[in-house]
Amino acid sequence: MIDRLRRILRVARWETVRAGGGVDRRTLLAALALLLVAGGVLGGGLAAGVVGLDVDRDVYRVAVDGDSPYADAVEEAPALTPVPVDGAVLGETADLVVFDGGQSGTVETVAVRASDTRKGEAAAAEFREAVEAHNERLMAAEENRTAAFPVTVTLQYVGRTSGLDDGSTLGGSDGGDGSESDGSGSDDGSGNNGSESDGSGSGGGSDGGSTEGDGGSTEGDGGSTEGDGGSTEGDSGGPSGDDAASEDEDDGGFAVPSVGGGTFGADTVGSPGSISPPFPFVSLLLAFVFLVPMNFLIQAYGSSVLDERTNRRGEPLLVTPLSPVDIVAGKTLPYVAVAALVTTLIAVAVGGGALSVIAVLPVALTFLAATFVGAMFARSFKELTFVTVGVSVLLTTYAFVPAIFTNVTPVALVSPLTLVVFDLQGEAVGVGEVLFSTGPMTIGAALLFGLGLGVYREEDMFAQKPVGRKFLDALAVRLRSVGNAGSDSGRSRRERLRALASVAVLTACTIPFVFVAELLAVALLFALPVTVSIPVLLVTIAFIEELAKSVHLYAGFERGAFARTDRVAVAVGSASAVGFFLAEKATAVVQAVGLTELYVGRAAFGSVAGLEGLPPLAIAGLFFAPLLLHGFATTVAAVGASRSRTYYVLTLALATLIHAAYNFGVVRLYA
């Protein structure tokens, strides 16, 4: 073992020397200097608050008299630029004009006129926010804090499902909360801004169920809001949350999310398709910095792996006592070390902690693993470029997009980058959430390395085949022969079962990828209106799962591992279904972070969660129904795979439709 480790380290050292030797020193120094300068400028700018982050600085021109009490508010708001009132032309030299309205009793009045454009509306909204912020600062400066901030506290105990704020989930379980707090908000009808007829209605709920009607008007008496975005009644919570998407919107089944809850009390309701989430902009930007070095790292790593395959350069290594695992481990180790080092440095630089490093390392591993597979499949450096770009785009999307919703929804935890954002925001995160965020990527990375290692042998490594064929080779190499005359003759029953078990195991290994793909689908479709996202999601998930269950069966038939008979197709299809059925139960982990409290989350993972409350027989039926579905659908695809590629494509589509129909049925049942 020690000898083996020593040899791996020897390969790692050699790889380090090679990687270093492959780049001209001057180029390396120049790149390093450039990086340092860019980093210095950006870091200095960030520290001084003058670079990058104030992207909305000086956006709106506000004409305001210097003596006006609102002048300070405008002055202090970064997005507003004060311009003289005299000579100001609305829509040309100013987006908003603040007139002194004179004295009305003891109150000084003000008239605000905005240009009749979207920018004018936005300027008005920004102005209101600036005034509110200014007032709050004034209040904060008061010595008598109690007088400045009179507070009424209502205690309410709810189960904590994630590190997110209360009301950060959608769905029926939170509906009660929404209706309750909403009711109070509605009853008092305070609609604290409702008195301001600004054309942008907002209802007053404090904890959800409140709505924002774009361009509508607010009626303070009932907390209901009318607007072109639809009306929402805050008092109808929970049950309707399980209904169809349109009903969710109509009935306010979504119990929160408490987003955009700014100074004007603009708590909003709906899917991200209809709300503007509060981007944790700074944290998100800093979290993104962690991903940047990965793109450089995978270029070097991919080139190194492909270089071994070019002109059979790596062949002598294959006849040494090192196994392919040792070779790949040794070659990968330096890049993992660099990733860890760079991640740690970035974490220190941006104020992150160990959590950031723990969160980013699985991402780095996945970057490297996907690149390794790509480099093992690519036929040329040109093809490798497409692979690395593809890897970069896909993984960056997967890591970055969900993290945008860090403060909104548990969907964000799909991405490890969300943990970084939490870390940078100084929020606590549970172990379960860390495992949920990092687990799929870590396991996925391991399996990707396993996939690539399958073709890290002389017979496949140096052969020039299209990526698709290489992929099939990599899958087929993990399968045992089933039904072939030569291999099956004289086989014991146990050996035959073992061959089928290899099918089931390979299917089970796809689960992390299925999980990641489905999470990505949830994360991406979450941003669409529910009426669109749910049907698309159900079909997408059906396709992902059917593909995962059958693509290696197609590889087995194509590469001659399986005899092309219906009997074998049924056998391997059933084995694959069993493997998938058992392995998908592992996805019950989604409950750990409350993902199934989301409607789309429940649609995606409903088969493993949310069975509570149903009769035992129904639970048993629902528990085993997926097995029947998988068995039937996969067998259909397997029979097609045993015929030809065309048949496989057709039967895969058929299996997807069957699966999607089943998914719709399940969703209706839950609803």
Add this chain to the structure above:
Amino acid sequence: MIEVEGLRKTYGEFAAVVDSTFSVEAGEVFGIVGPNGAGKTTTLKVLAGLVDPTDGEVEVAGFASDDPEMRRQLGFLPEESPLYEEMTPLSYLRFFADLYDVPREAANERIETALDRLELDHRERRLGDMSKGMKRKVAIARSLVNDPDVLVYDEPASGLDPVTTNSVLEFTRELRETGKTVVFSAHNLYHVESVCDRVAVMNEGRIVARGSVDGIRERHGETTYRVFTDVAPDTDRLAEVVEGLDAATEEVGDRFRTTVPTMDAVEAVREAAAAAGGEVVDIRTREPSLEDVFLDIVGRQMPGRYTGGGAAVDGSDDGDAEPSGDATRATEPPEGAE
């Protein structure tokens, strides 16, 4: 030292090697010859543990070919030997010695010895800056860093200039003297003939002849006699003496050369020359080269002749090998198959 029994390697429908059986004794230099696509390289890769056989038993130095321990006893030189060009010969060879757990001092000694014997200078020069011949020598030295008992060389002198070729062949002969077992393949039959104790002739995945070079030559080659006379022999007289003799006579300078296959025919030529008023002035014997034998064996084989039957020709005392199996060979081998 090497035992191969019923080796069979298929790539899908294509059979690269079909029922190969041979053995190599310790200290022997064994050659595998054959045209492109005959299955030579695949056979060597199976011996080196690079390719898993589809069927059959392969044992090298007492280990199965898929046993990792076997690799410690083996030095392999692939047909192509691209090296890590940013390294120097010394760093490259030390790296491989390290992978074989060779102690640094022993490694240095072996490397120096090998490079001295191969007459390779410029040991600190980047490999990328070296000539093909020099790189080949470094690759050969690499195959020796673990002091293996068995060496498997695939076309060791392929593409090298004559001087380097002779150097490599001479080095191979020296390896035999140091007790190494060497198996190597070659296109150039002269290389095989000049180095090997025994050979196997492969064609279309099968061994079609094997044994000692002399044994094969005796069986397949024909010794010919060139009889030089001062007059053209009387061909009618020749035909009378040796029935059916088809002796061609060529005028070479001021003499006439008649090539005949037997000593009886030589006597006939002498009589024919005497009948024409002349006499024999010189007689020379010409032994068949392995190339002649190769052409005799392979050149006569029509594609598919050895598929699924047909006896292999054995020039040794081992007895005839009887190829069997039903694999068919496609017209073109797939990638990865030789």
